[in-house]
Amino acid sequence: MPYVLYYSPGAASMAVHWMLIELGVAFEARLVDINIGQQHEPDYLRLNPTGRVPTLVVDGVPRHESAALLMLLAERHPDAGFAPAAGSAERAEWFETMIFLANTVLPAMRDWFYADVDSEAAGGAEAVRALAAQRLSQAWDRLDAQLAGKPGYLIGDKLGTVDFLALMLMRWTRNQPRPATGWPHLASYIQRLRALPSFIELNAREGLTEWLNPND
């Protein structure tokens, strides 16, 4: 049964969309445009009661959370090698980095972009955004250090789930006060990954024209 991905251009669905393209598996991409509120429509809420993207339908069951979906796809398609094998030397760094991206960087991004929407208390949004910016800056310090001395990808010498997630998150910084391109190792990593045919294809399919090589 083909996968069905519910996505919005450039949103948290982008990493999953990219991995599906890289895997070369059969899937259908269905647009849920969050800019016009389609995530709140009853049909979509039945698939994802949180009203967020992505949702990936796997064997008829709607599944959620971008990082979890990447790990699930890696497990279902082990031959692609998008996650280090269980017991391998790189497995611990893969766990650490996936969890770091999922429980430190993604929530800080949510706070940055949705401080006004998610908070029920009025007036605190600026403080929330300031803390988010600080957390993001510290995260880029850490990932920049992790990339030092590595010629290719974040884990080992192979593209994988961590890269799909990390590049999507770095893309979201393009209009923030401190874009990820301001860190030297991140900048060359970004240039390298943006040159991948699958990333170019992903942007074309989602209709995205910003943050492509050769621009910043």
Ligand SMILES: N[C@@H](CCC(=O)N[C@@H](CS)C(=O)NCC(=O)O)C(=O)O
């Ligand atoms: N932790 C979730 C975050 C999902 C999320 O916040 N998605 C945003 C787009 S980047 C969304 O659907 N926003 C629409 C809304 O909250 O109304 C994940 O990684 O899948």
